Amino acid sequence: MAERAAFEEFIIADEVSDVEKSFKNLLAVLGLEDTQGQGLLLFDHVRERLTPKLNFGQKRLFTNLSAQIKKRKDLTTSQGLTAMICGAGPVGLRAAVELAMLDFDVVVIEKRPTFSRVNIITFWGETMNDMVSLGAKVYCPNILTSGDIQFMGTRQIQLSLLKTFLLLGGKCLYGQEIFGLMPPDGAVNQWQGRFRPYAQGRRLKQMDASTAAVDFNNKSEVPQSHTLDQSFLAPSNMESDEHRIPFDLYFVAEGSWSDSTRKLGFTKLIQKYNPVIGLVINCKYNKDNPLEKNMKSTIHHALNKDFPLKSCNIVTEFVEYLKGDTHYFALVVAKTNIVKKMSQEKFDEMMLSESITDDVKASCKQSTRKLHFDFIFFKIILFVNSKLFSRS
Numbered sequence: 450m451a452e453r454a455a456f457e458e459f460i461i462a463d464e465v466s467d468v469e470k471s472f473k474n475l476l477a478v479l480g481l482e483d484t485q486g487q488g489l490l491l492f493d494h495v496r497e498r499l500t501p502k503l504n505f506g507q508k509r510l511f512t513n514l515s516a517q518i519k520k521r522k523d524l525t526t527s528q529g530l531t532a533m534i535c536g537a538g539p540v541g542l543r544a545a546v547e548l549a550m551l552d553f554d555v556v557v558i559e560k561r562p563t564f565s566r567v568n569i570i571t572f573w574g575e576t577m578n579d580m581v582s583l584g585a586k587v588y589c590p591n592i593l594t595s596g597d598i599q600f601m602g603t604r605q606i607q608l609s610l611l612k613t614f615l616l617l618g619g620k621c622l623y624g625q626e627i628f629g630l631m632p633p634d635g636a637v638n639q640w641q642g643r644f645r646p647y648a649q650g651r652r653l654k655q656m657d658a659s660t661a662a663v664d665f666n667n668k669s670e671v672p673q674s675h676t677l678d679q680s681f682l683a684p685s686n687m688e689s690d691e692h693r694i695p696f697d698l699y700f701v702a703e704g705s706w707s708d709s710t711r712k713l714g715f716t717k718l719i720q721k722y723n724p725v726i727g728l729v730i731n732c733k734y735n736k737d738n739p740l741e742k743n744m745k746s747t748i749h750h751a752l753n754k755d756f757p758l759k760s761c762n763i764v765t766e767f768v769e770y771l772k773g774d775t776h777y778f779a780l781v782v783a784k785t786n787i788v789k790k791m792s793q794e795k796f797d798e799m800m801l802s803e804s805i806t807d808d809v810k811a812s813c814k815q816s817t818r819k820l821h822f823d824f825i826f827f828k829i830i831l832f833v834n835s836k837l838f839s840r841s
C-alpha cells in the first residue's frame with residue numbers, strides 16, 4: 450500500500466517544503482510525475498489511481514472535490530487560459546482553487562518561503578462549510594466545524610487550500626516576489642509577470658519613503674489613490690536571477706500592504722482608526738510541549754515597578770491568548786484610557802448633537818455602561834491576579 454502511505458504523508462505535511470516534497474513523492478508512487486501542474490487532468494488521474502487504495506474517509510475528499518468541480522462544469526470556457534495569482538494568503542489560494550476547478554491553468558507566486566503566519570481567523574458558518582467542502586477537515590482533523598465560534602489558523606487555511614490546489618493540478622512557487630510586468634513583444638505574445646527570489650525589504654528600499662509612509666492621523670475610511678508607475682510595466686532586459694510567467698489573467702492577492710496595487714495606480718479604501726501603540730507577538734502554540742499543554746488564555750498584571758510605562762498616565766493590559774495553534778501575546782493600551790476620555794468630553798458632546806438619532810444615543814449609553822462594567826470587571830481580575838501572584 451505504498452500509494453496510501455504516500456497520500457497519508459501528504460495529508461499530514463505541515464510546512465511548505467514538506468507539502469511540496471510529499472506531493473512530488475505521491476505523484477512518483479502513482480507514476481504521474483509528468484502531470485504535475487497540468488490542471489484537472491492531474492486530478493482525474495490521481496483520483497483514478499489512488500482512490501481504490503484509500504479507506505472510506507479518505508475517498509470522501511475526492512468525492513467532495515469531484516462534486517465541486519461538477520457544479521462548475523457548465524460555467525466556464527476557460528481551457529487554455531492561464532491565470533497568474535500573486536500572493537498565497539487565504540484570498541490568493543481560495544481564488545486559485547476556484548479557478549483551478551473552473552479548469553484554468555493556474556500559477557500562484559508567493560514571496561514567503563514558509564507558512565509564517567500564526568494568527569487565527571473567525572469564520573461565518575458558510576465560510577467554514579466552504580472550507581470543509583474543499584477538504585479542510587481531512588487536512589486539519591482538529592478544527593471545530595460547528596458551534597457559535599468557528600475559526601481556523603491562517604496557516605491551517607493556507608495549508609488546506611494549498612494541498613487541494615495541488616491536487617487540482619495547480620502550480621505554486623514559493624520564495625519568489627513579483628517586481629514588474631512585461632508587455633507582449635515580438636518574442637512572446639502575452640503579458641508576463643517578472644519574478645525574482647524574495648529578499649526581505651528590497652522593494653521597500655527602492656520605494657520613496659513618503660510613498661511607503663502610512664498616515665494614521667485621519668480616522669475614518671479614506672480612499673488612497675496612486676498614479677500608475679510606468680517603470681513597473683516598462684519592457685526590460687531579463688535580469689540574471691529573473692524568471693517570467695506568461696498570463697492571460699492577473700490577480701493581485703498581496704494583502705492590504707500590496708505594493709503592486711500602488712504601482713498599478715489602484716485606488717483603495719483604507720480604514721483608519723485612532724492610533725494606539727501596542728506590541729503583539731504571534732507564536733505557535735505547541736500543545737505537545739508539557740510546559741504549554743495546560744496553559745490558559747489570561748489577562749496578566751504585568752506592570753511591575755520597573756515597567757517603563759509605570760511612570761506615565763497610560764494604563765496597559767497584557768493579554769496572553771491561546772487558540773487553535775496560536776499563542777498570542779498583546780501588550781495594549783487598556784480600555785480605561787478610552788472610557789475616561791469618552792465619558793468626559795466626547796460622550797456629552799455626542800449626546801447633545803441633534804444629528805444623532807435616539808436609537809443611536811440609546812445604544813451608545815448602553816455600550817458605555819457596558820464599558821464601565823467591563824472596566825470594573827477587569828480591575829477585579831487584576832486585583833485577584835495580583836493577590837495570587839504576590840502569594841506565589
Ligand SMILES: Cc1cc2nc3c(=O)[nH]c(=O)nc-3n(C[C@H](O)[C@H](O)[C@H](O)COP(=O)(O)OP(=O)(O)OC[C@H]3O[C@@H](n4cnc5c(N)ncnc54)[C@H](O)[C@@H]3O)c2cc1C
Nearest residue numbers: 536537538539540541559560568569570626627702703704
Ligand atoms: C497580527 C495579525 C492578526 C490578525 N488577526 C486577525 C483575526 O483575529 N481575525 C481576522 O479575521 N483577521 C485577522 N488578521 C487579518 C488577516 O490576517 C487578513 O485579513 C487576511 O490574512 C487577509 O488575507 P489576504 O490573502 O488578502 O492577504 P494576506 O494574508 O496578507 O496574504 C497576502 C500574501 O501575499 C504575499 N505577497 C505580498 N506581496 C507580494 C509580492 N510582491 N510578491 C509575492 N507575494 C507577495 C504575502 O507574503 C502574503 O502571503 C490579522 C492580521 C495580522 C497581521
